[in-house]
Amino acid sequence: MEQQLKIFIEVVERKSFSRAAKSLYMSQPAVSQYIASLEKELGVRLLERSNKFVQVNRAGKIVYQYAKDIIRNYDQMKLLVSDIKNNPSGQLKIGASYTIGEYLLPKILARLQVEFPKIIPSVFIGNTEDIGKKLIHHEIDIGLIEGQFVHPQILSEKFSTDKMYIITGGRQSLKGEVTISNEKLEQQTWIIREQGSGTREVLEDFFKKNHIHPKRVIILGSTQTIKEGVESGLGISLLSELTLNKELQLHTIKKLEVEGTPIQRDFSIIKNHHEFHPKALQTFESLVKSSLVE
Incomplete structure (x- = not known):
């Protein structure tokens, strides 16, 4: 049954008996035989075949979902049993x-x-x-x-635990101020991460707690890109101290003194x-x- 299910999964995902056979290092007739055996055992057709494609039908979709779980659980079982006598591997x-x-x-x-x-x-x-x-x-x-x-x-x-700071470029005028007010922060361009980011979640919570509605927001998809934007004077941001070591040493980025920071997460x-x-x-x-x- 295990081999039948593995071959069935491969055929469904590759949408082809020949491509599945090549991937599994088997002959195409052997793959077809395994699929036919599985269909006979279950008493239902699982795949619709034509000269150009193989398409999974409703019954096949059910078998495919369960087959993925069965194979995953079987592989995990073998691994856990092997773990009893072997070193971590x-x-x-x-x-x-x-x-x-x-x-x-x-x-x-x-x-x-x-x-x-x-x-x-x-x-x-x-x-x-x-x-x-x-x-x-x-x-x-x-x-x-x-x-x-x-x-x-x-x-x-x-x-x-991580510490997060609001940062600005080394040459920007904000860095000379003692403590930055919320009103001043609101007037800045903020460079922020995409939705779903943990860093974005912390920043949005900071905005909410301090009733800050940024004048302008730019969304960038990586920490490195945000740092480069801050260094170039594009705007300010909130980032983990872990990401700033090199830039702080080179003085291309500065931490801003803002009430409520650093933020811990x-x-x-x-x-x-x-x-x-x-x-x-x-x-x-x-x-x-x-x-x-x-």
Whole structure:
């Protein structure tokens, strides 16, 4: 049954018996035989065939969804059983939000490589919302996020605290002022992250608490681009102190004295609730917690 389901999934996703056969290093007749055997066992046709395409029908869609879960659970079962007698090893799919993924995760991965070389990480970097959604859909095994992602399927645990500052370019006139008023902040051009970003969430909360309605807002999709915009005098922004070390040393970016800053936020580990977690995941999680000090 396992082999039948794996072949069926491949045919559905590639929409072709020949492409599935090539991917699986099998002959096309062998693939067709496995599909026919599965359809006979279930007593229903799953695929509509023509000379040009293979299309999944209603019954096939149901089988495809369950087959994905069955194979995932079967693979996880084998991994967990193997874990009992072996050292941590295998593939580990990690998701990280931008600040963590670009400024913290590389050091953790370097340590992982030295201490646990049999664990093979693959990394997806996106905003907090992206990471949470990928975890829910089992596209990643564990997530490291800034801010919060709330879902009944997700277990969240704080592992560090971040400090965030309002920043301006090194040559901008605002940097000379002692404390910047909310009225002055409101008149500035703000460079902010996209919707779904943990950094954006913190900034919007700051605006709301201080009744600030920015005169002009520019949305940019990465921390590096925002820093370059601030350096060039395009506007001001709110970013993690972790992202600013080089720019602060070179004096191309300055922290602004603003009441209520720095703003603290949590960095959290998120994973699927009520699931068995392999040694590789547990090992990585322990490494994250031990690598960072608040």
